[in-house]
Amino acid sequence: MSGPAFEDTYDVVVVGGGHAGAEAAAAAARLGARTALVTSALETIGQMSCNPAVGGVAKGTVVREVDALGGVMGRATDRATVQFRMLNRGKGPAVWSPRAQCDRGLYRRAVRALLEARPGLVTLQGTVARLVFDGARVVGLETLEGRRLGARAVVITTGTFLRGRLHIGTTTAIAGGRAGEGATTHLAEQLEAAGLTAARFKTGTPPRIDGRSVDFGALLRQESELADFTYRWSHFRDAGDPPPLPQLPCWQTYLEAPGKALIAEHLGESAMYGGAIGARGPRYCPSVEDKIVRFPEAVRHQLFLEPEGLDTSELYVNGLSTSLPAPVQLAVLRTVRGLERAVMTRAGYAIEYDYYPPTQLDATLRVRALDGLWLAGQINGTTGYEEAAGQGVVAGLNAGLAALGRPPLVLGRESSYIGVLVDDLVTRGVDEPYRLFTSRSEFRLTVRQDNALRRLSAVGEGVGLYTPDELAQVRRRLAAEDETRTLAERTSISPAQAGPVLAAVGEPAPSQAVRVAELARRPAVSLRALLDAAGVAVGDPEAAVTAELELKYAGYLARERAAAARLARMAEFELPADLPYAGMRALSTEARQKLEVVRPRTLAQAGRVPGVSPSDLQNLMVEVERRRRGAGSGAPWGAGDGGAPAAG
Known part of the structure; x- marks a missing residue:
C-alpha cells in the first residue's frame, strides 16, 4: 500500500449522500460503528433528484420497514409531507399503500439534520476518485481534493453518477450525475479495472413548470388525505417533532391527441429514439416517447401536476418524462389542457449511467470479488428512492457488522419487502431497472405497511439499533396491538350497540350479544368503531388497524405464515x-x-x-x-x- 497516511480511519465510509447513502450511514452509525459519509456536495444530501414523492404500492411498505430498522426516510417524510394519499382504498386495508408528496427542500434538510444528529457519524464533502486497496481488500479511499480516509468497510452508493451522461434531444449531451452536478469517472474506471462487470441503464425526468402559468380551473383537483388518516410514516416520536405542514393539492390532466401527434412528429429528435442513447430504461416508468410508441391506441395519457414545496410555485409534471429537445417539450406542454400558457422552468432530460449487475454481490450486498466493499442503490440496477433506501439499510448494517467483527444480517423474503428486493437482485439479476411491486412477494398478506414494526423490531433490537427511548416505544406499540386484539376477543357487544355500526356498511345486526372480534371479521366492519360502540376506548388507532387485519384475515395469515416457515427452514x-x-x-x-x-x-x-x-x-x-x-x-x-x- 503506497501513498501518504490516512488523515483518519473509520469503521465504515459511505460514498454518496442520496437515499441509499443516507440510510447506509445511519444504519452503520446506529450499530456503534464510527462512520463517515462522503459526498460531492453536503447541500444535496437527501436530494430528491426526480419526483418529490415517497411511497406508493409496495414502496410505502419499504419506507415503513426502513423506519422499523432505525432509518431516516420515514422521519424525514413526516417533516416534509405537503400532500398525503392512501392508495388502493377501493381494496381491503391489507393492501392500502401510503404515498406522500414532499417539500423537496424541507426533505433534503431533514435528512441532513437527522444524520448530523446521529452520534458517531460525520458528513464530509469531497468527490471520491479512487479506492485504496491492500491486496484484494478495500482499506480506504482518496478524493479528488487529495484527502485520504481509511476504512474497515466501504459502501458505494453513487446512484446515477458513475459515468453519468444527461441527454436533451440528440444534440445536447452533458456529463453529469443529475442536472447541474458532474459525473464520477475515475471511480467507475477503477472498479471496472478491478474486475467488476459494468453495464448501462437509463432513466429520465419530466419538465417542471411555473404554477402561476397554469389554468387550474380546467384541471381536476386532488386533495390531501392526511387529516382523514392522521398518518405518521415513522413509528417513533421525538420530543422535537414539528407539527404537520400545511397541505397542498395535486392536479390531474391529460396528454391528448394534439400532444401525442407532436411527440410522434419529433420522435427522431428524442435522445432515446434518435440514437443518442442505447441503454435500457425502466419498463414501469416509461418516457412519454415510449408511451406513444408502445401504446398508439391509447386515446390519452394521465398527467399529474405535483407541488415541489411550500415556498415555490414550481410544479413537477408527473407522467411526461422525456428527452425531446427543450423547444419541443414546451410545445407539447402547451397542448395540455390547463397548460396552454405554461412557463417551463426546467426541461426534462434522460440520463445514462453505469451500474454493476447485482449477481456480483452476496445477500448482504457485499461485492464477492473485493473484500470490504458493499454496493447499494441505483448502482445495483434499481430505480426508486425507496428501493435505494432499503438497500442502503442492508449494506450499511452489514458493513458496520463486518467492521465490528459481528455476524452478517440477511433479511428473508418472508420477513420483508426489503428481503424480497435484495434476494431478487443478487439471485436473479436485472435486465432493466428494477422496481418493487407487491406481486414480487409470495407473502403480501403478512408483509404489510401496518405491521413493519411487528415483523422487524426483533431484528432491530437483536443487533442494537434502538435507543432506550425507541425500544420503549416499540414495546408500547406491540403491547397496544396485543391489548386491542385481546379486548376484541373478550368484549361483548349488544345488538343495539352494534346495529348502527353494521347498518352503516350494509351488514345485518346480530340477534344477540356477540364478541366484538366475531363482528370485526366481516370485511367492511371497523374494529375501532365496534369497540367505540361497546364503550371501550382504543388508545392507539394505528395498533387497532393491525389488530383488525389480524382478525379479518386470520385463516389466510395462518396459511401464509406456514409457507413462510417452510421457506425459513430451507433458508437454514x-x-x-x-x-x-x-x-x-x-x-x-x-x-x-x-x-x-x-x-x-x-x-x-x-x-x-x-x-x-x-x-x-x-x-x-x-x-x-x-x-x-x-x-x-x-x-x-x-x-x-x-x-x-x-x-x-
Missing part, C-alpha cells in the same frame, strides 16, 4: 461458499452454470435461481449432505455413480 440449509458447482454432474448443465455465477447462500436461494429445477435442488441437497458426511473424499464430485440418486 446453508450451502458452502466453495461448492464446485461446475463439477456436479448430478445437476443440469444450466443449473451448474447459473449456480457457479450466483453462488447462493442457502438452498432456498438456490431454488430461486432461474434455470434451477426442483430435481436440481434435490440432487444439490444430497450432494451437500454427502460432502458433509465426508463420503467419497478424494474423488471428483459426481464421480463413479453418474450423479446423486433421486430423493424419495
Whole structure:
C-alpha cells in the first residue's frame, strides 16, 4: 500500500449522500460503528433528484420497514409531507399503500439534520476518485481534493453518477450525475479495472413548470388525505417533532391527441429514439416517447401536476418524462389542457449511467470479488428512492457488522419487502431497472405497511439499533396491538350497540350479544368503531388497524405464515461458499452454470435461481449432505455413480 497516511480511519465510509447513502450511514452509525459519509456536495444530501414523492404500492411498505430498522426516510417524510394519499382504498386495508408528496427542500434538510444528529457519524464533502486497496481488500479511499480516509468497510452508493451522461434531444449531451452536478469517472474506471462487470441503464425526468402559468380551473383537483388518516410514516416520536405542514393539492390532466401527434412528429429528435442513447430504461416508468410508441391506441395519457414545496410555485409534471429537445417539450406542454400558457422552468432530460449487475454481490450486498466493499442503490440496477433506501439499510448494517467483527444480517423474503428486493437482485439479476411491486412477494398478506414494526423490531433490537427511548416505544406499540386484539376477543357487544355500526356498511345486526372480534371479521366492519360502540376506548388507532387485519384475515395469515416457515427452514440449509458447482454432474448443465455465477447462500436461494429445477435442488441437497458426511473424499464430485440418486 503506497501513498501518504490516512488523515483518519473509520469503521465504515459511505460514498454518496442520496437515499441509499443516507440510510447506509445511519444504519452503520446506529450499530456503534464510527462512520463517515462522503459526498460531492453536503447541500444535496437527501436530494430528491426526480419526483418529490415517497411511497406508493409496495414502496410505502419499504419506507415503513426502513423506519422499523432505525432509518431516516420515514422521519424525514413526516417533516416534509405537503400532500398525503392512501392508495388502493377501493381494496381491503391489507393492501392500502401510503404515498406522500414532499417539500423537496424541507426533505433534503431533514435528512441532513437527522444524520448530523446521529452520534458517531460525520458528513464530509469531497468527490471520491479512487479506492485504496491492500491486496484484494478495500482499506480506504482518496478524493479528488487529495484527502485520504481509511476504512474497515466501504459502501458505494453513487446512484446515477458513475459515468453519468444527461441527454436533451440528440444534440445536447452533458456529463453529469443529475442536472447541474458532474459525473464520477475515475471511480467507475477503477472498479471496472478491478474486475467488476459494468453495464448501462437509463432513466429520465419530466419538465417542471411555473404554477402561476397554469389554468387550474380546467384541471381536476386532488386533495390531501392526511387529516382523514392522521398518518405518521415513522413509528417513533421525538420530543422535537414539528407539527404537520400545511397541505397542498395535486392536479390531474391529460396528454391528448394534439400532444401525442407532436411527440410522434419529433420522435427522431428524442435522445432515446434518435440514437443518442442505447441503454435500457425502466419498463414501469416509461418516457412519454415510449408511451406513444408502445401504446398508439391509447386515446390519452394521465398527467399529474405535483407541488415541489411550500415556498415555490414550481410544479413537477408527473407522467411526461422525456428527452425531446427543450423547444419541443414546451410545445407539447402547451397542448395540455390547463397548460396552454405554461412557463417551463426546467426541461426534462434522460440520463445514462453505469451500474454493476447485482449477481456480483452476496445477500448482504457485499461485492464477492473485493473484500470490504458493499454496493447499494441505483448502482445495483434499481430505480426508486425507496428501493435505494432499503438497500442502503442492508449494506450499511452489514458493513458496520463486518467492521465490528459481528455476524452478517440477511433479511428473508418472508420477513420483508426489503428481503424480497435484495434476494431478487443478487439471485436473479436485472435486465432493466428494477422496481418493487407487491406481486414480487409470495407473502403480501403478512408483509404489510401496518405491521413493519411487528415483523422487524426483533431484528432491530437483536443487533442494537434502538435507543432506550425507541425500544420503549416499540414495546408500547406491540403491547397496544396485543391489548386491542385481546379486548376484541373478550368484549361483548349488544345488538343495539352494534346495529348502527353494521347498518352503516350494509351488514345485518346480530340477534344477540356477540364478541366484538366475531363482528370485526366481516370485511367492511371497523374494529375501532365496534369497540367505540361497546364503550371501550382504543388508545392507539394505528395498533387497532393491525389488530383488525389480524382478525379479518386470520385463516389466510395462518396459511401464509406456514409457507413462510417452510421457506425459513430451507433458508437454514446453508450451502458452502466453495461448492464446485461446475463439477456436479448430478445437476443440469444450466443449473451448474447459473449456480457457479450466483453462488447462493442457502438452498432456498438456490431454488430461486432461474434455470434451477426442483430435481436440481434435490440432487444439490444430497450432494451437500454427502460432502458433509465426508463420503467419497478424494474423488471428483459426481464421480463413479453418474450423479446423486433421486430423493424419495
